Amino acid sequence: MNVPEPVVVEVDTAGQPAALRTRRRQPITSIEDRWRIDDEWWRNEPVSRLYYAVRLGSGQRLVVYRDLTSDQWYRQAY
Amino acid sequence: MKILCVLLPHFPLRCEVEKRPGLEGLAVVLFRTAGSRRLVLDYSPELVRLQSGMVLQQAISVYREAELVRAAMPHYLSAFNSIPDSLEKVSPLVEGADPGCAYLGVDGLELIYRSDNALVDAAKEVIPEVFKAQFGIAEGKFLAYLLAVSSPPGEYRMLPGAADSFLKDFSCDILPISERSKQKLHDFGLHTLGQVATLASGPLQSQFGPEGKRIWELARGQDDAPLYPRGYEETIEESVTLPSVTVSLEAILASVESVLARVFFRDALKGRGICSLLLRARIWGAGYWERSIKFKEPAMNMRKTLSRIKSALEASPPPGPVEELGVRLTGLGYGTGQQRNLFSEVRANDHLAEDIRQLELRLGGPQVFKVKEIEPWSRIPERRQVLAPINP
Numbered sequence: 223m224n225v226p227e228p229v230v231v232e233v234d235t236a237g238q239p240a241a242l243r244t245r246r247r248q249p250i251t252s253i254e255d256r257w258r259i260d261d262e263w264w265r266n267e268p269v270s271r272l273y274y275a276v277r278l279g280s281g282q283r284l285v286v287y288r289d290l291t292s293d294q295w296y297r298q299a300y
Numbered sequence: 301m302k303i304l305c306v307l308l309p310h311f312p313l314r315c316e317v318e319k320r321p322g323l324e325g326l327a328v329v330l331f332r333t334a335g336s337r338r339l340v341l342d343y344s345p346e347l348v349r350l351q352s353g354m355v356l357q358q359a360i361s362v363y364r365e366a367e368l369v370r371a372a373m374p375h376y377l378s379a380f381n382s383i384p385d386s387l388e389k390v391s392p393l394v395e396g397a398d399p400g401c402a403y404l405g406v407d408g409l410e411l412i413y414r415s416d417n418a419l420v421d422a423a424k425e426v427i428p429e430v431f432k433a434q435f436g437i438a439e440g441k442f443l444a445y446l447l448a449v450s451s452p453p454g455e456y457r458m459l460p461g462a463a464d465s466f467l468k469d470f471s472c473d474i475l476p477i478s479e480r481s482k483q484k485l486h487d488f489g490l491h492t493l494g495q496v497a498t499l500a501s502g503p504l505q506s507q508f509g510p511e512g513k514r515i516w517e518l519a520r521g522q523d524d525a526p527l528y529p530r531g532y533e534e535t536i537e538e539s540v541t542l543p544s545v546t547v548s549l550e551a552i553l554a555s556v557e558s559v560l561a562r563v564f565f566r567d568a569l570k571g572r573g574i575c576s577l578l579l580r581a582r583i584w585g586a587g588y589w590e591r592s593i594k595f596k597e598p599a600m601n602m603r604k605t606l607s608r609i610k611s612a613l614e615a616s617p618p619p620g621p622v623e624e625l626g627v628r629l630t631g632l633g634y635g636t637g638q639q640r641n642l643f644s645e646v647r648a649n650d651h652l653a654e655d656i657r658q659l660e661l662r663l664g665g666p667q668v669f670k671v672k673e674i675e676p677w678s679r680i681p682e683r684r685q686v687l688a689p690i691n692p
Contacts, residue, residue, distance in 0.1 A: 223671065223685045259679050269680055300681055 463521025468494025539626030573598025
């Protein structure tokens with residue numbers, strides 16, 4: 223349940239999320255929070271994620287994270 | 301306080317006459333059952349040697365030709381309930397003392413009823429003529445009652461002069477005191493109120509305790525007993541006559557269901573539930589039967605009410621074949637904090653599980669899931685809960 227959903231995120235030069243690409247491009251106006259999770263390091267596929275709580279241009283708030291092991295972006299309710 | 305006493309003499313008998321006009325003019329004895337004994341409840345006025353509470357065998361031995369009628373107490377109580385209802389149109393303060401006697405507080409009604417005549421006329425208008433009401437007006441309930449007792453039918457009486465001279469010839473049996481005290485008064489040779497009134501209050505108190513003071517005061521026409529106006533209690537009544545006399549629980553429940561359908565159709569019940577009800581049945585050849593049923597929480601719908609009645613009837617069914625059924629709702633209340641079921645049509649979890657099983661058989665694979673917490677403390681969101689099939 224609450225399985226992460228892959229999304230396409232544009233990043234700026236500093237590696238911070240700048241826009242979300244779904245059917246259309248939605249710019250990220252602000253990053254409200256950021257935190258990192260490193261867990262299950264003893265497994266073959268350890269969890270290492272960098273979460274961002276961001277606000278889109280439409281005013282919508284959502285949580286995305288970058289999987290630091292695969293360098294993929296995901297969306298997930300936190 | 302000025303009181304109007306409305307007395308309906310031989311009220312149970314008048315109720316029977318209203319129901320069966322053929323009894324008018326006959327010598328009738330109404331009897332009730334108390335355990336294994338049969339006692340006289342009421343009788344025709346001309347049977348002067350009878351008394352209420354007398355054993356029926358004694359009554360028969362005195363008046364062998366009298367028509368014996370089994371008393372239907374619920375019917376008399378129900379009929380009497382309508383009397384204070386009507387009298388409240390005359391005065392808002394009505395005390396329904398006993399079946400057949402009501403007191404009205406009439407202080408301050410002078411602007412509506414210019415005279416006592418007008419007041420009594422208004423009371424007469426709301427009481428059916430068949431009851432042959434008698435009226436008494438006095439300061440206090442006891443005096444008003446005695447005046448009503450001694451007034452001719454359809455008339456009223458007021459205190460003719462001093463209370464002492466009016467009261468002196470009344471028997472002590474008319475005092476509203478215990479039977480034991482009445483007997484004790486007779487044992488002391490005190491048979492009339494006049495005899496009691498000549499005594500000092502001290503000796504009476506020493507013999508009768510607190511009741512002695514009241515006896516002494518009443519015998520002198522002093523009565524400060526307050527009027528107890530009845531509290532307002534909303535009631536709903538419905539009844540049905542069965543197409544044929546039956547002992548079948550299914551048939552009785554079907555009739556209860558039709559009565560309840562009428563009850564729940566009423567506007568008076570909208571948004572409220574049933575807290576308590578009285579189930580009544582007229583039993584063929586055995587008078588009336590009734591059963592009080594309480595609800596833990598207000599029953600907001602017919603299904604719940606019927607289910608409770610069903611279990612009550614299964615536990616103690618009516619004692620004979622039922623001719624007529626009725627319900628009287630005496631407690632109405634609002635449901636408290638009830639969450640409605642998403643699957644309102646499904647009565648139990650078993651039924652729900654069975655429906656899901658049928659659905660999954662048709663569509664294949666698990667279709668309905670429940671959220672199950674496995675690691676609610678986990679920092680990884682997808683580890684916190686899982687969706688588990690309802691039917692494993």
